[in-house]
Amino acid sequence: TPEKLLEHYISHRRARHHRVLEAVNSGLTTLADISESAYADTTGAHPILKLDQALSHLKSHELAGDVRATDSGWEPV
DSSP, rough: HHHHHHHHHHHHHHHHHHHHHHHHTOOOOOHHHHHHTTTTTTTSOOOHHHHHHHHHHHHHHHHHHHHHHHHTTTEEE
């Protein structure tokens, strides 16, 4: 059903959002490293897409006050 499909996409997006935050909390700081960690389960993902989507998640986490961008990369708050 359409509802189940939407629930699947929302759940998948939330899980990815959480993996981006976990990557930063584990000590990864560069966008490249964070995206590789967050997308480790999706080996066929396009490299530019991984970077773009990871950056979107990071900006959302930044707005929420969970991470911050510094001169040396991303870090937990």
